[in-house]
Amino acid sequence: MNADAGQPPHAPAPEPLDGRAELSEFLRTRRARLQPEDVGLPNFGRHRRVPGLRREELAQLAGVSVAYYTRLEQGNGRNVSGEVLDAIARALRLTDAEHAHLTHLAKPKQHKKKRAARPQRVRPALLQLMDAMDGVPAYVAGRRSDILGWNRMAAALFGDWGALPPEERNWARICFLHPESRTLFRDWEQKASDIVSFLRMDAGCYPNDPALSALVGELSVKSEEFRTLWATHDVREKGHGVKRMHHSLVGDMTLSYETLRLPDDHDQSLITYxxxxxxxxxxxxxxLASWGADATRAGTAGTQK
Structure with a gap:
């Protein structure tokens, strides 16, 4: 199946995400979640007007001047060094994913706009591999949580993605705009949080991606839950774990998932259950393999922007 998931022909181009605002909000929200006692500082709580560490406390922990840190938190990371970012990441107790996100926001690379426009395609051999994974739901996800290819078991487990328009084959849209996802995922809130965190990582890597901006804008309008999660600025890498699910044909299941990033395209991941x-x-x-797979089909979303 071949389709294009781009913007409608006459749709206005969405505004890119504001990199300065993204950097400012990310630092502010990370600082707000820390209390002085978390980092070994005395807490004079009665004088605190906002939650979390003060800017001067964070600057002290990172070994930079208050004025320097204030400029950075205002979104001016143009000339910040990697060493300073490392110090701030340590002071904020950032995870590896958060540290990488901070670096992407503060020191965006000029070539990322060009890379963001590169079409997403799944290698035919990878599609063949998924088809050969008998009894294992498997799919390939790309930028913006787009679902790029899948096998019959994935369609039997998650739904017939081949019946959806190409632009709807996207985990964020499915999770927030398709009510059946709330029944399928027993831990829907965690699934939703994970997807938004992945989109935040994408936004740091590709701030000028118009399709990502359009997706965030659409979901922000249509879903209050998405808006709330997006405002937290949480970021996480895709990984591994356990999902509790309820399927209409076979009932409750507890499945482990693995996310395998492809070595020749780090924007694509193979996810298996x-x-x-x-x-x-x-x-x-x-x-499910015997009852549901005959009614579904393996597929690919074709060329995605």
Whole structure:
């Protein structure tokens, strides 16, 4: 199937995300979540007008002047060094993903606008590999949480993505705009939080991506829950873990997932799901393979922008 998930022909180009505002809000929200006692400082709480560390406290911990840190938190990271960013990341107790996001926001690379426009394609051999993964739901996700390719078991588990218009084959849209996702994922709130965190990582890497700006704008208008999560500025890398699910055909399942970033395209990841051997969830997957896979199809979203 070949389709284009780009903007409608006469739709106005969405405004790119404001890099200065993104940097400012990210630093402010990270600072707000820390209390003085978290970093070994005395807490004179009665004088605090806002939650979290003061700017001067954060500057002291990072070993920079208050004026320098204030300029950075106002979105002016143009000439900041990697060493200073490392010091601020340590002071803010940032995770590796948050540290990387801070670096992307403070020191954006000029070539990223060009890369963001590169079409997303799944290699035919990778599609063949997923088709050969009998009994294992597998799909490829790309930038903006686009679903680029999948096997029959993924369609049986998550829904027939091939029946959706190409622009709807996107985890963020499915999660926030398709009510059935709330039934499928028992831990829907965590799934929603994870997706927004992944989009935040994308926004740091590709601030000039018009399709990402359009997606964020659409979801911000249509979903209050998305707006709330987007405002937290939380970021996480795709990884591994466990999802509790309820499928209309086979009932409850507890499945482990693995995210494998592709070595030749770090914007694409292969995600697989499996159950513990000899478990009730493994039996449910076997039943799903026999009952549901015939009604669905493997596929690819074609060329995505």
């Amino acid at each position: 499996h159950a513990e051997p000899d478990s009730a969830s493994a039996e449910a997957l076997r039943l």
